[in-house]
Amino acid sequence: MTINPNGRQVPLPDDASAPFFDGAGRGELMLQACAACGAWMWPVKPRCVECWSDSVQWRRASGRASVYSYAVMHGDFPGFVSPYVLATVETEEGVRFTTDLAGIGPDQVHIGMPLTVVTEQLTPEVAIPGFRPAQA
């Protein structure tokens, strides 16, 4: 297990996920999409979850997303200063996942809030996407 100097848990990219983490280092959100039917999906799927085609490929998503729901974490968690915001975000492509919005205060966040992707460099080797409020 890798932990960064702030105590944050660091994922270990593998072959299947490397394009996602490489993209994060460039400030891009990479998502899987089906070359046959165009469906976007999350996270790594062996076949398209819509049409079962095996032509699943990584594509650069727009990087725009919005808050679908949010919660505020309280307590002691490694790498985070509580209270911090956790949100399920929905990307412009229609994919949802849950990420921290630690840069956004509990009093600022709201459902529907527009977000944009940034690079969150956890260690010199590993970056993940982070989200900030989008400029209107």
Added chain:
Amino acid sequence: MTATAAIVGLGITDMGKIYDRSGADFAADAVTQAVADAGLSKSDIDGLLVNGNLWPDSQPTLQMMLGLEDLTLCSAMTAAGSTAGQLVQYATMAIEHELASAVVLLFADVPLRRGVGSGAAYNMLDFWPMTGMSGLRLAWGEFGANPSYALAARRHMHLFGTTSDHFGTIAVGQRQWALMNPKAQITKPLTLEEYHASRWVVEPLHLFDCCLVSNGAVALVITSSERAADMRQPPVYVAGYGQGHPGDNQRRGRDPGVHTGAALSGPLALRSAGVALTDIDFLELYDCYTYTVLVTLEDYGFCAKGEGGGFVSDGKLAPGGSLPTNTGGGQLSSYYMWGFTPMSEAVIQMRGQAGQRQVPKNDLCLVSTQGGILNFHSTTILSKSRQAGS
């Protein structure tokens, strides 16, 4: 439907912060209690179904630990928290098809360790894989199951104006039930003010919105209706059942925390039992969080989607209310044995053995079990008579 099987044995160990007993010890305690309760002996048991959970020994090898020989049915199974309902259903079908004649269902778990908080038992730091996309979960600060339910509850609040008062009413009502349950871990009353004053776990969930964590075990014995008719305990017939697993794939189009598997499972169970929602006398609903109770009531159709808050606000779920629900205090206030919490309390109430907390009418009970963040769901209808609704 004429029930083909009935629950005839129940064993419940001491529950809670008990650190000096092993999972195997709890398992053996529950199973021996349940078999004795049924008036059977070890050699009568020919089936074992184990609820897979966080205890790594929840495996079919418990057969040997328990000294059960020459079984004709044996498996460990899991669909997360919904498993208990499935085990009852599969045991009923196995009995119907004569794969086995007396089946033990078992849940045993020991997540609590001395000196470690309940939250830490489920925060995933010990076992969550950090490789690949899975590693994003902890890197993005999502620890344990509490956040997922908080996110679902917040979405419901946003869409329908559901409030903490609504959740608090559920917590307070269930605590009233727990005070009459000698097996309950919590013995202190709870007011709505105390609920609101309790610390945030993950906002909008207060401490008292969240279930307990327990060490302990529960076992059930199921046999055929014919055999059940003249056994030691009043039979609790398995009158009908259904399952529903929506399979949300984190894509636009579904509202997974707001529309749960209950909507699919409930109607199937009622249809198979040949009864209507209005025939049900009391409910034992999976209540990992107060919100789970509210959304399950909606998805079963006790009220319209979005109206769960208003529906529970008059206290109808609490003692003396018109829809007695989680009558032993549930996972919130009695003990947390996943789906075996609602299932065990249903059996006690159906037998008429609930003492002070006995519900006034107990002909038909609906039991829900759910897990996988509101995805896996099963519904079981239990009946006092072999022909449900008669």
